[in-house]
Structures are given as structure tokens and as C-alpha cells.
Amino acid sequence: MRTAATAVKEVAARSEGRHICYRAYVADHGWQDPVCDGAEAGTVGKNLPIKALNIAVSxxxxxxxxxxHVVEGWLTGSRWSSAAEGVDMYLGSTKEVVSPLEGFTLKTVEGTVCPNTHVKDKGWLRQGCTEPAAWRYFGSDMAKDKLQLEAVRITV
Known part of the structure; x- marks a missing residue:
């Protein structure tokens, strides 16, 4: 199975610069194929939540x-994931007992990352970018909405 790391290594071999590849684990469908540099992962208009994301950068x-997560919020334990260049990082959970993602924080060690999220009943939210090497949350409003994440587009 191709992961985000496999895809980002292929893209980096063809094109210099910064790249991000990612794939979504969609409820009832499993892992999608990886996409890169702003392409859409997940589904729109099908009411299918994203349970987990696999992300890799170069x-x-x-x-x-x-x-x-919609129900659990930030999971306890080892919450923060990290990965070096060309290595898979996972956010969320594929376990059936864990609710879908409602959003995520993301940052790159160098430069900025710019996700756009599609949230149930809200559609595509405005794309945002991190400040260099700073965290930022993307997705449903955790304080009031608690809506599932359904699709993402991410650039670096």
C-alpha cells in the first residue's frame, strides 16, 4: 500500500522544493490513495467522516x-505526532470506537503549512496558514460545532 511517505519521496525526486503528501482514512472505506500539494483527500457531499490522516513532507x-476528535477531543497519552522528512506521520485513529476527526493542529519545522478543511454542514472553510514554525488549528470549531472533518487540501 502506498503511504504519504512513498508519494512525497516520488514527488521530491521529480521536483525540487517543498512538498506535502497526505491520505485520509474515510469511515467505512479505509485508506485512500495519497495525494499531494493541494489535492483533495477525503470526500465531499457523501457525509463520510475522516477518521485519520497520514501526512509526509519534503x-x-x-x-x-x-x-x-468529535467526541474525545484531544486524546490522552502521546498526543503530538512528528515525523522527519520523507517519513509517515499519523493523526487520528482508525479504531471504530474512536470518533472521527473534527480538526487538527499542524506545523512544519521550516516554513509554513496551509490546510483547507471541509467540515460537515459547513462546507469548505477559509484556507489558513501557519506562521513559520508555529502551531495552528484547522477544522470544526471545537468549542461549539463538534462537526466531523470530511475532506482536506494541504499545501506547504
Whole structure:
């Protein structure tokens, strides 16, 4: 199975610069194929939540993040994930007992990362970018909405 790391290594071999590849684990469907540099992962208009994300980068010196869940919020334990360049990082959970993602925090070690999220009943939210090497949350409003994440587009 191709992961985000496999895809980002292929893209980096073809094209210099910064790249991000990712794939979504969609409820009732499993892992999708990886996409890169702003392409859409997940589904739109099918009411299918994203349970987990697999992310890998090149040209950023690594990526860090955490997934927030509709019911559990930030999971306890080892919440923050990180990965060096060309290595898979996972956010969320594929376990059936864990609720879908409602959003995530993300940052790259160098430069910025710019996700856009599609949330149930809200559609595509405005794309945002981190400040260099700073955290930022993307997705459903954790304080009031608690809506599932359904699709993402991410650039670096």
C-alpha cells in the first residue's frame, strides 16, 4: 500500500522544493490513495467522516501535529505526532470506537503549512496558514460545532 511517505519521496525526486503528501482514512472505506500539494483527500457531499490522516513532507525539515476528535477531543497519552522528512506521520485513529476527526493542529519545522478543511454542514472553510514554525488549528470549531472533518487540501 502506498503511504504519504512513498508519494512525497516520488514527488521530491521529480521536483525540487517543498512538498506535502497526505491520505485520509474515510469511515467505512479505509485508506485512500495519497495525494499531494493541494489535492483533495477525503470526500465531499457523501457525509463520510475522516477518521485519520497520514501526512509526509519534503523540503520542510519535518512535520508535527495532533488530531482532535468529535467526541474525545484531544486524546490522552502521546498526543503530538512528528515525523522527519520523507517519513509517515499519523493523526487520528482508525479504531471504530474512536470518533472521527473534527480538526487538527499542524506545523512544519521550516516554513509554513496551509490546510483547507471541509467540515460537515459547513462546507469548505477559509484556507489558513501557519506562521513559520508555529502551531495552528484547522477544522470544526471545537468549542461549539463538534462537526466531523470530511475532506482536506494541504499545501506547504
Amino acid at each position: 523540503g520542510t525539515k519535518g512535520v508535527l501535529g495532533n488530531g482532535a
